[in-house]
Every structure is written in C-alpha cells, then in structure tokens.
Amino acid sequence: MPWLLGMIFGVFVGATPGLTATMAVALIVPISFYLEPNAGLALIIGVSFTAIFAGDIPATYLRIPGTPASAAATLDGNEMAKQGRGGLALVIDLICSCLGGLIGVGILMLIARPLARLALHFSDFEYFWLGVLGLSLSALVSRGSTLRGLIAAALGILISTVGMDVVSGVPRYTWGSFELLEGLNFIPVMIGLFGFAEVLRNVTASREMAAPANQAQQAGTTRTAIRQIWKHKWLVLRSAVLGTGIGALPGAGADIAAWGAYGLAKVTSRAPDKLGTGSYEGVIAPTSANNGAVAGAWIPALVFGIPGDAVTAIVLGAMMMYNITPGPRLFEAGTQVQAIFLIALITQFLLLPAGLLGIRAFDWILRLPRRLVLTAVMVFSVVGSFAIRNSVFDVYVMFAFGLIGFFLEAKKVPLAPVILGLILGDLIEKKLRAGLISSSGDLTPLFTRPICAALVGLLVVALVIVPAVRWLRTRQRVATPSDG
Amino acid sequence: MENRPSLAFAGAMLLVAATFAFYAREIPRAGLAGAADPGPRALPLAMTAVIGAGGLIELVRAVVARRRPQRGTPANQDAGEEDDRQATGPDARVSYMNFGILVAATLGYLLALSWLGFLLSTFVFAAAVLSWLGARWWSAMLSSLAIVMVVRVLFGGLFHVQLPRGIWGLDF
Numbered sequence: 024m025p026w027l028l029g030m031i032f033g034v035f036v037g038a039t040p041g042l043t044a045t046m047a048v049a050l051i052v053p054i055s056f057y058l059e060p061n062a063g064l065a066l067i068i069g070v071s072f073t074a075i076f077a078g079d080i081p082a083t084y085l086r087i088p089g090t091p092a093s094a095a096a097t098l099d100g101n102e103m104a105k106q107g108r109g110g111l112a113l114v115i116d117l118i119c120s121c122l123g124g125l126i127g128v129g130i131l132m133l134i135a136r137p138l139a140r141l142a143l144h145f146s147d148f149e150y151f152w153l154g155v156l157g158l159s160l161s162a163l164v165s166r167g168s169t170l171r172g173l174i175a176a177a178l179g180i181l182i183s184t185v186g187m188d189v190v191s192g193v194p195r196y197t198w199g200s201f202e203l204l205e206g207l208n209f210i211p212v213m214i215g216l217f218g219f220a221e222v223l224r225n226v227t228a229s230r231e232m233a234a235p236a237n238q239a240q241q242a243g244t245t246r247t248a249i250r251q252i253w254k255h256k257w258l259v260l261r262s263a264v265l266g267t268g269i270g271a272l273p274g275a276g277a278d279i280a281a282w283g284a285y286g287l288a289k290v291t292s293r294a295p296d297k298l299g300t301g302s303y304e305g306v307i308a309p310t311s312a313n314n315g316a317v318a319g320a321w322i323p324a325l326v327f328g329i330p331g332d333a334v335t336a337i338v339l340g341a342m343m344m345y346n347i348t349p350g351p352r353l354f355e356a357g358t359q360v361q362a363i364f365l366i367a368l369i370t371q372f373l374l375l376p377a378g379l380l381g382i383r384a385f386d387w388i389l390r391l392p393r394r395l396v397l398t399a400v401m402v403f404s405v406v407g408s409f410a411i412r413n414s415v416f417d418v419y420v421m422f423a424f425g426l427i428g429f430f431l432e433a434k435k436v437p438l439a440p441v442i443l444g445l446i447l448g449d450l451i452e453k454k455l456r457a458g459l460i461s462s463s464g465d466l467t468p469l470f471t472r473p474i475c476a477a478l479v480g481l482l483v484v485a486l487v488i489v490p491a492v493r494w495l496r497t498r499q500r501v502a503t504p505s506d507g
Numbered sequence: 508m509e510n511r512p513s514l515a516f517a518g519a520m521l522l523v524a525a526t527f528a529f530y531a532r533e534i535p536r537a538g539l540a541g542a543a544d545p546g547p548r549a550l551p552l553a554m555t556a557v558i559g560a561g562g563l564i565e566l567v568r569a570v571v572a573r574r575r576p577q578r579g580t581p582a583n584q585d586a587g588e589e590d591d592r593q594a595t596g597p598d599a600r601v602s603y604m605n606f607g608i609l610v611a612a613t614l615g616y617l618l619a620l621s622w623l624g625f626l627l628s629t630f631v632f633a634a635a636v637l638s639w640l641g642a643r644w645w646s647a648m649l650s651s652l653a654i655v656m657v658v659r660v661l662f663g664g665l666f667h668v669q670l671p672r673g674i675w676g677l678d679f
Contacts, residue, residue, distance in 0.1 A: 174520060174561035181527060181554040188534075188547035195534050195547060196527065219613075226640070227606040394640035398633050399654050401613065405620075405629075406658050410668045415621055422617060426610070434516040452550045464543035 026065045030373055033070035034381035037077025037090055047074040048334050052341045060345040065366045067341055071334045072370050073377050075277055075313050076120040080385050083112050085400055087218040092277035092313040094442055095285045097217055099298060099305025106301050110382070114248040115303065116310040117378040119259055122252070123311035124371040126263035127270070127318025132364050135322045147458030148469050152478035154451040157279050159482055160286040162440040163489040171436045179444015180451070182207060189453045190460075202416040211408035211421040212445060216438050218404040219425025222397050224432065251303045258288060258304060259311045266312030270319025277316035282443055284312030290489075318367060325349050325360065512568035520562030528555040612636060624673025630655050 033047050051070045055063035078090030083100035096116065103112035145153075158180075162172035185196045186206025197203040252259060262284035269280040288308035289295045298305040317334070324335040339349055347359055408421035428438055455469075462468055470479060534548040616632035623631075633651030638644060662668040 170561055170564060171516075174558055174565075177554045177557040177561070178523070181523075181551060181558065184551045184554070190544065191535075191547050193535055193547045195551060196530055198530075223606060223609060226609050227602045392642070394637055394642055395650050395654075397640070398636045398650070399657075401636065402629055402633060402654050402658060405617070406625075406662055406668075406670070409670070410662055413669050415617070415671065418617055418620065422613060429606075430519070434513050436516065448550075456544050459545065460543050462543075 026062070026069050026370075027373060027377065029066040030069040030073040030370070030377035031380060033073030034077040034080075034377050037074030038080045038381055038385065047071075048337050052337060055341060060347065061362050061366070063341070063345065064338075064363060065370070067338050068363070068366050069370045069373065071338070072120075072124055072314060072317055072367075073374055075317055076117060076310075076374060076378055077381050079116050079120075079310060080113060080381055082217075083116065084109055084385055085218070085396070086221045087400065087404070088213060090277075092281050092316070094213065094217065094278060094439065095281035095309035095313075096306070098285070098439070099300070099302050102299065102301030103306065108301070111244050111247060112301075112306050113382045113385075114244050115251060115306050117375065117382065118248055118252055119262075119307050119310040120314040120378070121371045121374050122259050123263040123266060124314040124318055124374065125368070126260065126311075127267040127315035128364065128367045128371065130264065130267045130315075131318050131321055131325075131367070135325060145474065146468075146472065147454040147461065148472055149474045149478065151451055151454040151458060151469070152475055152482070154447040154454065156478055156482050156485070157283060158440065158443050158447050158451070160283065160485055162437075163286075163485055168435070169490055169493065171434075172440050175431070175436050175438070176440035176444045179441040179446075180448035181444075182212070182441070183445045183448025184452070189449055190456045202414065207420055207445075208411055208417055209445060210411045211417040212424045213442060214404045214408050215421040215424030215426075216428035216431075216441065218400060219421060220428030220432060220438075222401050222404070223425060223429045225393075225397055252307065255304060255307050258291075258307050261287065261291075262308040262311035263315035266315030267319035267322075269312075270316030271322040277313040277320075278446060279443070280316035280319070281309035281313040282439065284308040314371075321363075321367070325363065512565050512572050514566070514569045514573075517562050517566035517569055520558050520565065524555045524559030524562060527551060528559070531555065608639065609636070612639075620671050620673075622674050624675065625670035626655055626659065627673065627675075629658070 029051055032051065037047060047070050048067055051066055055066045058066060075090055075092050078088055078093030079096040079100060082088040082093040082096040083104050086097045086101045088094040088097055100109075100112045100116060103109060158176050162176040163169060183206070185203055187193070187204055188195055194204055265284050265287060266277070266280035269283055270277060285298070285305065285308050288304050289298045292298060292302075292304050294302070320335045324339055342349060404421060404425075405418050408417045409415065411417055431438060431441070458469065459466070469475060531548055531551050534551065536546050536548050537544075612632065612635060616628055619628040619631070630651050633654050634647045637647035637650055642650065659670070663670050
C-alpha cells in the first residue's frame with residue numbers, strides 16, 4: 024500500500040512544474056525510514072520511476088516539463104495535444120515508460136557488472152567527448168536551421184559559465200551578485216524557457232484564444248496506443264537500450280538519454296521531417312529512454328556504489344541508513360540485490376494504474392477555461408521557481424528566461440540545445456580541463472584513446488551526414504516544386 | 508520557411524557575443540595548473556566567438572536575402588520583409604500590446620511578491636490577469652482565490668515551502 028501511495032505521490036510531484044524527481048525522492052526518503060528496509064526501498068524506487076513519467080504529463084499538455092527528463096516530451100507530445108490527441112500521447116508515453124523501465128531493469132539484471140566496469144574506464148576525455156557528442160546531436164537534429172541550433176547550444180554553454188568556475192572557483196559574469204555566484208539554477212531557466220514563454224506566446228496571439236482541444240481519452244485510445252507501440256517495437260527497444268546505456272554513465276542521466284533517443288529516432292526514422300510535428304516516434308523514443316535511464320543509473324550505483332544521477336545519489340544515502348552497502352559484496356550476498364531487482368520490476372507494472380490516475384487528473388484540469396489554466400501556469404511557474412531554493416532571485420531568472428525563450432521561439436531558434444548546453448556545459452568544461460591538467464596539457468590522449476577516437480569519429484560523421492542530408496532534401500524540394 | 512535569416516536575431520546574437528566578450532576581460536586568464544589548464548576564461552570566450560560568428564553569418568544571410576529580388580511566392584519572402592510585414596498592422600499592434608501588458612503585470616507581481624507577500628500579490632495578480640483575459644469580475648475573484656488556495660496547500664502545507672509572507676507576515 025505505501026508503495027502505491029508513494030507512486031501516486033511521485034505522479035503528483037513529477038507532474039507539478041518546478042518540482043523534480045530528485046525533489047520527490049528527497050521528500051519521500053524521511054518517510055521511508057518509518058518502514059521496513061525493503062518496503063522503504065520500494066517506496067523510493069517507485070517514486071523515482073513514476074516522477075520521471077509524471078513529468079511528461081505537463082510537458083505534453085502545457086509544454087512545461089515536470090522534470091528535466093521530460094523536456095524532450097514537449098516536442099511531439101505537446102504537438103499531439105495541440106491536435107487534440109494529448110490523451111493518446113500520454114497513454115503511449117505511459118506504456119513506453121513501463122516498457123522502457125522493464126527493458127532497463129532487464130538489462131540491469133543481465134549486464135550490470137560489465138557495463139559499469141566499462142563506464143569506470145572512462146577518463147575525463149571520454150566524458151568530454153560524450154558531452155560534446157550529445158550537445159552536437161541535439162543542435163544538429165533540432166528542427167529548423169542547423170546554424171541556429173549550434174548558436175542555441177553555444178548560448179546554453181555560455182549561460183552555464185555564469186557563476187563560480189567549476190575548476191578554479193573564480194567568479195564569472197556575476198557582476199557582484201551573490202546569487203549569481205552559485206550559477207543559474209537549471210529549473211527556473213527551464214520553467215522560463217518552456218513555461219512562461221509559452222504563456223506569453225498564447226496571450227500575445229492576437230486571435231481569440233481557442234478552447235483547448237478535448238484531450239480526454241476516447242474509446243479505443245489504449246488499443247490505438249498499443250497498435251502504434253507494436254508498430255514501433257524496435258524503436259521502443261532501441262530507445263530503452265540506449266537510455267539504459269546512457270543512464271549507466273555517471274553524470275549522464277534520463278534527460279540526456281531522452282534527447283539522445285529522440286536524436287537517434289530522427290536519424291533512423293523513415294519520415295524524420297514528421298518528428299516535432301506530433302509524430303508517434305517522437306513520443307515513443309524519449310519516453311522509452313528516460314525510464315530506461317532511471318534503471319540504467321542503478322547499474323554503477325549497485326555494482327560500484329557510484330550514483331548515476333542525483334536521484335540514485337539520494338537513494339544510495341538512504342541505503343546506507345538501512346545498513347545496505349552498495350558494491351560488489353552486495354552481489355555476493357545475493358538476496359538484497361534480488362529484492363531490489365524484484366521491486367524495480369513490480370514498480371513498472373504499478374506504474375500503469377498510478378500513471379493513468381495522473382493522466383485522468385490532468386484531463387480534468389484541461390476542461391477548465393483556457394484563461395484559468397494560463398493564469399494558473401503563470402502562478403505555478405513563479406512558485407515552482409521560488410520553491411527550488413526559496414529564492415525570489417530564481418523567480419526573476421525564470422521571468423528573464425521566459426522573455427529570452429519567447430524571442431528565440433519567435434525567431435525559430437530551437438530551445439532544446441539551449442537546455443542541453445546549460446546541463447552539459449559544466450560537465451564538458453570540467454572534464455576537459457581536469458583531463459588536460461592530468462595529462463600536463465598534452466592534447467594527444469584527447470584523440471588517441473580508443474573510446475575518444477570512436478566518439479570523435481561519431482561526431483565527425485554526425486557533423487557531415489546530418490547537414491548533407493538536409494541539403495539534399497532542400498535540393499530535392501527545389502527540384503520538385505509540386506512538393507512545396 | 509524556418510531557415511529564413513533574421514536581422515533582429517543576428518543583431519541580438521552579435522550584441523550577446525559582444526557583451527559577454529567584453530565582460531570576459533574581468534575573468535582571470537590563467538588556470539590552476541599553469542599552461543596545462545586553459546583557464547576559466549577560455550570556454551566563455553570560445554562560446555562568444557561561436558555566437559558572434561553565427562550572428563555574423565545570419566547577418567550576411569539576412570542582408571543578402573533583403574537585396575535579392577522577390578520571386579513572387581510568399582514562401583520565398585525573406586525574413587526581413589516577413590518581419591516587417593508582421594511588425595505592422597492591427598494584429599501586430601494587439602500582439603505587442605498584449606505582450607507589454609502581460610510582461611508589465613508579471614514584473615509588477617514579482618516586485619510585489621517580497622513586500623505584499625505571496626497570498627496578497629498572487630491574488631491581485633491572478634484576478635487582474637483573469638479579468639484582462641475576459642473573465643467576469645466575480646469569476647476572476649473566485650478563480651484567483653482557488654489558485655492561491657491550491658498553491659498554498661500544495662507548496663506551503665504539503666511540501667513546506669516557505670512562501671514569501673511580505674511585510675505584514677500574511678500566511679492565512
């Protein structure tokens with residue numbers, strides 16, 4: 024019972040803009056100590072999986088990602104909602120989240136040790152290239168101009184440099200502000216770019232505001248969802264495997280997994296132009312990947328005691344409180360690991376009823392007048408930004424980035440690379456500088472280490488192929504005017 | 508359609524690059540480990556260079572597109588003309604006015620948040636925005652009260668977020 028209640032709590036927190044999955048887990052940990060170790064762990068694991076899915080609900084309906092991992096769901100999920108297919112998008116999302124989680128847990132059970140060992144062999148240079156590759160892919164595959172995608176990524180990285188330098192502690196672009204010393208918090212920036220900017224866009228539309236299309240699930244929605252998922256079963260598998268692999272790399276969490284899977288879906292799709300316009304593939308790929316990544320993050324956490332992301336870091340802390348020490352010895356004992364695997368598996372099945380409840384609750388919210396929803400979104404954006412650090416300054420950050428997001432969107436600049444640049448900027452800089460310091464400034468290993476060379480090769484291929492395919496398509500359209 | 512160059516975007520990016528490059532002077536060049544560390548200034552400067560170069564390319568494309576003769580179809584209109592077309596007319600005026608009103612109202616709300624407190628400032632802001640968006644006065648009042656109550660219970664009661672109380676210490 025506490026397990027299911029915890030999952031409903033996860034849906035609730037994850038679906039509330041500004042409250043992250045990390046926050047949900049952090050809030051539930053003190054409660055879990057009143058339970059038996061396995062029941063407590065079930066509560067925590069349940070919350071972490073549901074909060075990631077629940078973040079997709081406001082991302083789909085309101086274009087406000089409930090968690091950073093849901094930012095990719097704002098693309099096609101929200102487009103489907105605009106077309107009145109929000110209910111269908113979320114049922115697909117929910118089933119894919121369960122499947123992604125199941126596949127992720129399956130991989131966790133099968134190859135936990137070898138994969139975690141591989142991740143441990145990554146030096147700073149490999150992490151640097153992984154970050155550059157992830158960022159470049161997001162800039163290259165985003166809709167519209169490649170140049171603007173790259174500018175957006177650079178803007179994101181530039182924003183990430185605000186605050187104390189990660190290596191030397193020197194303040195950068197703080198202009199004497201104490202609040203800026205800590206850097207710009209990711210959540211208010213994200214709420215501003217995706218939430219406040221969207222309200223501005225809605226309100227400034229000079230036409231009469233249309234009532235939201237009925238998003239409620241129609242009869243046969245589940246059947247359609249299952250049919251579409253079956254049709255794209257290999258995409259589900261591919262995205263979940265990719266998500267699990269990315270989640271297993273410390274520092275690369277569900278957000279990067281979702282974007283990576285979205286990029287991969289765009290590259291492998293037969294109709295890549297449809298991604299971003301409300302396509303099933305655009306919903307299936309990131310949602311299968313982000314829950315896969317949650318499972319993947321458990322691989323290094325359980326085998327080596329290295330948290331893959333902030334959520335697993337909190338969970339590891341909680342496990343220590345239960346006198347459970349993650350590491351190879353945990354696998355020698357056996358029973359505790361099996362219990363964790365079983366909990367993670369059952370959680371995927373419990374996610375279905377908990378998720379459906381969350382979707383239903385949001386269906387009801389959407390029947391409210393549009394002006395009320397917009398006003399409530401504005402207030403929630405303000406309070407959500409404030410709640411992160413109890414700081415009015417963060418609310419101003421949200422406001423400023425709302426204006427920036429509005430301008431960038433008006434100029435058809437993709438927002439996703441800005442967000443990813445902000446997330447990865449820190450990692451890219453830290454890893455490159457730490458790597459160079461450890462190699463005494465020698466750049467050779469940056470290119471000659473085997474995994475580095477492979478990542479550079481992938482990057483070069485992406486940088487050449489994606490613009491070339493775009494150029495060919497443009498030429499094709501010019502050559503056949505009937506298409507345009 | 509989406510690749511049309513824009514003078515406004517190019518100008519904004521050049522301005523961002525110039526501003527951040529200018530203030531990068533205040534960041535020390537040297538890192539922790541001498542020549543091995545590129546230092547804290549390297550990445551910001553590299554990014555301003557990318558943004559500046561991108562802005563410059565966008566500017567050149569926008570200028571070339573403006574000079575190119577119109578081909579007659581709306582799809583071939585350049586961004587400058589498109590922007591100009593959108594920047595005039597009654598629709599654009601309504602749009603700019605709505606934007607200005609909402610931004611000013613939100614800014615006023617944020618400024619009032621610290622001294623009026625969350626409850627009062629949110630109630631006034633929500634009621635004002637709802638009325639402006641066409642709700643009847645009593646509906647606007649009731650709805651804004653409901654929003655304030657939901658947020659107060661959710662964030663204040665359940666998650667124990669210390670919402671700003673203002674100079675009067677208002678907290679139900």
